[in-house]
Every structure is written in structure tokens, then in C-alpha cells.
Amino acid sequence: MENSIINGDCINVMKKFDESSIACCITDPPYNYEFIGRKWDNEEIQRRINRIHESKTLVKNIPYGSGLAGGVRNKRWYERNYNNNQEYMLWCEKWGNELFRICKSGAPIAIFNSTRTVAHVQVALEKAGFYTRDILVYRRHSGIPKGLNIKRKLEKIGYPNANQWEGWHSCFRNEWEAILLTQKPLRNNYWGTLQETGVGLFKTINDDGSFQSNIFEGYSNKSEETFEHCTVKPISLIKKLIKILVPKNKSNIIIDPFAGSGTTLVAAKELGYKYIGIEIESSYIKIIESRLKQNTYLTNSTKNLQNSLITKVAT
Numbered sequence: 111m112e113n114s115i116i117n118g119d120c121i122n123v124m125k126k127f128d129e130s131s132i133a134c135c136i137t138d139p140p141y142n143y144e145f146i147g148r149k150w151d152n153e154e155i156q157r158r159i160n161r162i163h164e165s166k167t168l169v170k171n172i173p174y175g176s177g178l179a180g181g182v183r184n185k186r187w188y189e190r191n192y193n194n195n196q197e198y199m200l201w202c203e204k205w206g207n208e209l210f211r212i213c214k215s216g217a218p219i220a221i222f223n224s225t226r227t228v229a230h231v232q233v234a235l236e237k238a239g240f241y242t243r244d245i246l247v248y249r250r251h252s253g254i255p256k257g258l259n260i261k262r263k264l265e266k267i268g269y270p271n272a273n274q275w276e277g278w279h280s281c282f283r284n285e286w287e288a289i290l291l292t293q294k295p296l297r298n299n300y301w302g303t304l305q306e307t308g309v310g311l312f313k314t315i316n317d318d319g320s321f322q323s324n325i326f327e328g329y330s331n332k333s334e335e336t337f338e339h340c341t342v343k344p345i346s347l348i349k350k351l352i353k354i355l356v357p358k359n360k361s362n363i364i365i366d367p368f369a370g371s372g373t374t375l376v377a378a379k380e381l382g383y384k385y386i387g388i389e390i391e392s393s394y395i396k397i398i399e400s401r402l403k404q405n406t407y408l409t410n411s412t413k414n415l416q417n418s419l420i421t422k423v424a425t
């Protein structure tokens with residue numbers, strides 16, 4: 111199973127894995143922005159992919175399904191929103207249950223989510239048996255908020271005193287994403303768990319001697335290659351998380367059940383860890399494979415270069 115990418119629904123796929131076989135999970139499941147009135151299944155994923163292909167809209171930035179850009183907020187809307195959250199939580203609990211079974215005691219689970227919905231994931235994962243350790247802040251820069259600018263709206267409908275509402279909007283500029291950090295309960299204590307399962311503690315002293323805080327900033331994916339996937343995370347951030355969460359040890363496997371374009375898997379591979387990725391959308395599997403291959407190619411060419419240099423120096 112290790113170093114493989116599996117196409118399928120992670121809830122079914124994880125059922126086939128051995129109990130207590132995974133050392134760490136770093137993942138980025140779909141956020142709950144567009145759950146409303148829609149089933150989170152293959153058909154829905156396909157609909158969103160087509161939407162991305164058809165327009166320049168990034169699903170990540172415009173929660174069109176939720177009408178967050180300023181639609182009607184009546185009782186029915188709030189009820190649907192509430193039901194949608196409940197549905198999302200049940201879904202998170204389902205995959206959380208499977209993940210819990212396959213993780214070793216002490217295994218850290220880092221889950222990216224939005225500031226608005228991370229609490230739902232947290233409660234669901236706790237219901238599945240995990241213990242919450244922290245909510246890490248992934249600080250990133252963002253553009254102008256897409257919410258309602260009331261002055262502009264009033265001007266459009268010819269309201270006489272629109273200026274009086276200058277500077278009033280429906281939301282903040284969102285500058286951070288949450289990384290929920292949970293853990294499968296320890297066996298009695300940290301040291302005992304570390305000896306038995308190889309995980310449980312965090313490497314909190316950085317290379318420069320500083321103590322790592324729970325705010326992560328300065329990571330960007332701007333300089334990295336872009337893929338046909340709308341929510342690619344910075345590989346440098348994922349590498350940092352791996353280094354903090356998992357001791358490098360031959361038997362430690364990192365899983366990403368919502369692999370997307372495969373950032374976690376590529377980061378794990380580049381750092382020399384074993385990995386398993388699951389992705390429901392088959393077209394993303396090709397992206398993952400090509401990213402992993404590219405990495406192999408680079409590694410091989412680097413090795414070849416090194417070998418030729420060694421040969422040159424030796425002759």
C-alpha cells in the first residue's frame with residue numbers, strides 16, 4: 111500500500127487498510143462553502159470541475175452555492191445553512207472514523223479548513239475519537255473581500271445617502287486559514303507512545319533555534335508550478351508540517367485521504383517519507399502521478415549530475 115495513490119472515495123478505501131498502520135495524516139478536505147442543497151459526491155465534484163473549466167472562477171474564492179456574496183438571509187436560508195453544517199459534520203465523522211481506525215496511537219492529524227467551518231470538523235473528529243491539540247494559523251495574503259459593499263449596492267439602486275455607509279461591508283478580509291491539529295489518543299504517556307508507535311511529540315525547535323509558534327507564515331505557492339486544481343497548498347508549508355509532526359523513521363507512513371493535486375504526497379516523497387494518497391476524482395490522479403514522476407525525474411537527474419561530478423572529481 112505504501113507509496114501509492116488510490117482512486118476512490120476515501121471512506122471506502124480506508125476500510126481496506128490495516129488497523130494502526132498510519133503515523134500521520136496531513137489533509138485538506140473540501141470546505142463546507144458549497145454544501146448547501148448539494149450532495150458531496152462524484153457528480154457534484156464533476157459539476158464544479160466543469161464550472162472551473164467553463165469560467166475563470168476559482169471555486170475556492172467564490173462560495174457561489176452559499177450565496178455569501180449578499181443574497182437573501184431569511185429563516186429558510188439559515189435553516190438550510192444549519193442543516194448543511196450538520197450534513198458536513200456527519201460526513202467528516204464518517205471519514206474521521208475510518209481514519210481513526212487506521213492511525214497509530216499518538217498519530218497527529220493536520221486538517222486544513224476555513225475559519226468559519228473548522229469548528230465543525232473539530233467536533234466531528236472528536237466524535238470519531240481524536241483529541242484536539244491546537245488550531246494552527248496558516249497566515250496568507252488575500253485580495254479584496256467578495257462580500258457585500260453596502261455603499262456600492264445603495265448607489266446602484268439610487269439611494270440618496272449612500273456615502274454615509276462608506277467603508278461598511280459584510281465580511282472581513284480573510285487572511286488566515288485554519289489547520290486543525292488533532293491526535294489519536296496516546297497510550298498512557300508521551301514517552302511510552304513514542305517508544306511503541308514512533309509518534310506523539312512535535313519537533314518544535316526550528317533550524318535557527320527558535321521555538322515554533324502555532325502561527326505559520328511566509329509560505330506561498332506563487333512561485334510553484336500551477337496545476338489544474340483549484341486549491342493547491344504551498345509545498346514548503348506541507349514540508350514544514352511533516353518535519354514538525356513525524357519523526358523520520360522507516361515505518362512511518364503519511365496519508366492524505368483528500369489528495370487533490372498531491373502536494374502532501376510530493377512533499378512526503380521529497381523528504382524521504384512513505385506516503386499513501388486517496389483521491390476521488392480520476393483526472394486528478396494523473397496530475398498527482400505526473401508531479402510525483404517529475405520529482406523522481408528531478409531526483410534522478412540530480413543523482414546523475416552528482417554521480418558525474420563525483421566521477422569528474424575522481425578522474
Ligand SMILES: C[S@@+](CC[C@H](N)C(=O)[O-])C[C@H]1O[C@@H](n2cnc3c(N)ncnc32)[C@H](O)[C@@H]1O
Pocket residue numbers: 118119120121137138139140141155339341342343367368369370371372373374388389390391394
Ligand atoms: C481541497 S482539495 C485538496 C487539495 C490539495 N491540498 C492540493 O494541494 O492539491 C480536496 C480534494 O478532495 C477530493 N475529494 C472530495 N471528496 C473525496 C472523497 N470522498 N474521497 C477522496 N477524495 C475526495 C476532491 O476531489 C479534491 O481534489
